[in-house]
Amino acid sequence: METKKQKTGVVIAIIILGIIAFLVPNQIAAQTGVKRIDLQKHDLSIPGREMIQARIDFEGHSAFGKHFHPGEEVIYVVEGSLEYQIEGEKPVTLKAGEVLFIPAGVVHSAKNNTDSKASELATYIVEKGKPVLTLVK
Secondary structure, three states: OOOHHHHHHHHHHHHHHHHHHHHHHHHHHHHHOEEEEEEEEEEOOOOOEEEEEEEEEEOOOOEEEEEEOOEEEEEEEEEOEEEEEEOOOOOEEEEOOOEEEEOOOOOEEEEOOOOOOEEEEEEEEEEOOOOOOEEOO
16 A cells, blocks of 8 residues: 555656656757747647647757657748758758658758758647657667
8 A cells, every 4th residue: 555655756756757758858959059939739620630830940050860750740941051861861951942841750850050040940740649759869
C-alpha cells in the first residue's frame, strides 16, 4: 500500500517530467539561434488531422538539426536564404519567395549559412495529438 509520501513523490516526479518535456524544444532552439513562433492551429475537415502554422526565425549561421513531423510540412521562405537537407536527397538552398514540400515522417534539417537573419513560414498538416516534431540524433 502506497503511503502519502510515496504518492506525493510520484506527483512531483510527474510534474518535473512534464516541465522538462515542455522546455526541451525551447532550450534546443535557444542554443541553436532558432526561434519558433506559433501563429495558428486549427482542426481540419479530415478526422484526426490538424493544421499548425509557425514562423521560424534563424539567426546568421544557425541551424535546426535532424527531425521529422507526423504529417506533411509546407515551407515558404519569407526572408534570407536557408539550406534544407532532406534524407536521401542532395541539399537544396532556397531564398525568399521559394517553397519546399516535405513528406510525412521524412527526416530533414535546415540551416542558415549566411551572416543575415532568415525566416520561414512552416505549415504542418499533422496527426492531431502527436508531437509536432521529433528530434533525431
